[in-house]
């Protein structure tokens with residue numbers, strides 16, 4: 001078995017792992033607007049100078065399951081730590 005398709009990446013504002021058939025991500029690229037409830041809402045951000053909530057995304061070939069940071073339970077802002085919380089929450093849910 002080879003792990004050549006596994007890719008881990010992280011910075012200060014995102015973290016993720018991709019693998020054959022899916023991946024996990026946490027960070028600024030997927031957000032939830034808590035004013036209107038939309039994912040990746042641009043309108044409220046522009047109108048209200050509002051910072052939407054960063055999200056965790058669990059992906060397989062067909063589906064993205066999106067969980068906002070407030071539902072992960074991680075008290076810190078660290079992207080890698082939030083990613084790990086997200087993977088745990090996802091694994092608990094399946």
Ligand SMILES: [Zn+2]
Pocket residue numbers: 033034035036037038041042043044045
């Ligand atoms: Zn909005």
